[in-house]
Amino acid sequence: MTYLLEQAANGIGGTDGLLFWVFAILSCVGAVAVVATQNIVRMAFWLVVSLGSVAALFFLMHADFLGAAQLLIYVGGTVVLLVFGVMLTASGHTIKVQTSPAETLLGGGVGLLLLCVLIFAISTVNWADISQQIPAAGDSPAIVDAREDASLAESLSVATTPEAKATAEKALAAVEARRQAGRTIRQLGLSFYGLRPDHMNSSANAASAPGYLLPFEIISVHLLVVLIGAAYLARAKRRVTPGSGTDL
């Protein structure tokens, strides 16, 4: 029994691997079901499954801000709006989506081309290099952090000379700086102002980074313009001329 569990754990790569496979399969099944079903509301349901699983995959990679944004924007926002739109507009023939053979062919062709591009892109990446930059699998970051904290605190407490103390404090600071690597939200906030904690080592990069605040603001103003435009267009249809007797 123990042996079997051991083999299973090795084969699927521990708990991380197990969860990865669960959510990867769920997201693929959801995506295929979105295409395969013909009812719009069922599509929305499968879209939730697929997008939610992608969010879970982000969480598995410790990209928690990205995962939360995926949930809020795609699952909580886009899908709700989609269903809301369907409820306002739907009648019998718009609920069922029937694709003609030409559309199926066209869609399939575009999908196949995209698949080719993705496979090409993935195969050209040198994964051996990248896997060296990623810390080895094993204990979760928090366990490693706790062990490191204990050893660093010990070395700081046994240090008697000022030099040894300075070295220990330096090591502590270095560890703190490295730990920011996985915690994306602080980095994201700093990147808005052009401070890139991941590029801090090369001072030239850190000084010349332009930051993302301006592009972000431009996009948000753009969205506001779109929103006002949509509201204007929606209202314009219902406008009645004053004095025509219909504006009761």
Place this chain on the structure above:
Amino acid sequence: MNGPLAVLTLENYLIDCLKSRADSATLGLIAFLTAALIHAALYLSLFGGLPVFYIWLERKVAGRIQDRLGPTRVGGKFGWLQTIADGIKLIQKEDLVPKDADSLVFRMAPYLAGIASFAAFMVLPVSDGWIGVVAECGAFLILALMSLEVLGIILAGYSSGSKWALFGAMREAAQMVSYEIPMAICALIPLLIAGSLNLQVVGKMQTGGVWNWFIFHDPFAFLAFFCYFTVATASVKRAPFDLAEAESELVAGFHTEYSGFRWSIFFLAEYASMFAVSGIAVLLFLGGWETGMVIPESIAGSLRGWEINLPFVTGQRFDLGAYIANLVGGHVFVIKASLLVTLQIWVRWTLPRLRIDQVMTTCLKYLVPISCFLFLGAVFWPLILASTTEAHRPVIYGPPAKSVTSVISPLSGPPVGTESSTIAHGGLEVVR
């Protein structure tokens, strides 16, 4: 330090236990699954147990407000077991699916609402270090998860194949899409004061007396609490905002066609969400798991660090003092949140239901501008006061909290002083 309720501590302990029995390196999977199951069961009992109490409370409070007695027979003088009896009755009912319903979506929608509501509990800290998933962006994540519950309700109403349910779902959708905006803006105000999205850090920053609670931080935060609470009441579709299930006009709104177990899941999700939004309010504004009194807080603080040896394992120490302090803190948190839930129940049976256009007007014409104004005020408040106070964080009614300066000044350092570094660096621990 994390108490034994934190998955990692228990997982570590189990690994060490198992290692001493058999020398296998990959027993980690068993240890992880066992620890995860135990904690999921603990959270599930909170998720299932609190609504049972709240439903009883609702019936009792409603009875008293209407000059009745409420439940008195089942389970003794006060009718304690009324909810359990209701639950048994509901489970026995037939599971109906209407002929016109989209049966897959109809069957799945209650679970979607229930899962979204339960998932919010995952990132809700109960006490210092007692949290299912330590996420650096916990507040953002919990708002995202709460917004998913709506989807279950909309899909339920739409797939029922009934006009009543469809109207309920449409109202719910319109209400939710608009009320999410002021809710997020109001929640942003205390997060702005804390300078962190980590709910553990937000809770820790309010240690000390009542004057350290964020509701008393500045006048804008004080008003923001009431604004948040109004919006939160609407977001869990409680009266006076319960347009989605307006009994007087829509039979039962979105759950008209549901019966038995599936209907009870909607009910469970609603009451669990009431606790979740109240818990967020407590964490953001009302001091989290702190009592707000200086002497009990210092006693609890001095308990931490009182360690004992664990059985079966040598070399691992268990912080019993922190465990006791956290246990008390967890109770304080649940009691505070339950008081807010009681307030929601009180409001429900006092105020009449609004019309749908009044609900939308309240949100878009009043609550959104008010919350924007409060947010702007909260942003400018420290800038105006910065010249008049010595500390970085201006506090009106008392001395600034100890750990505050280290939060605001360093860019790359740990968010709060060293004693909290374990939670600040937690990352996403359960999911790994």
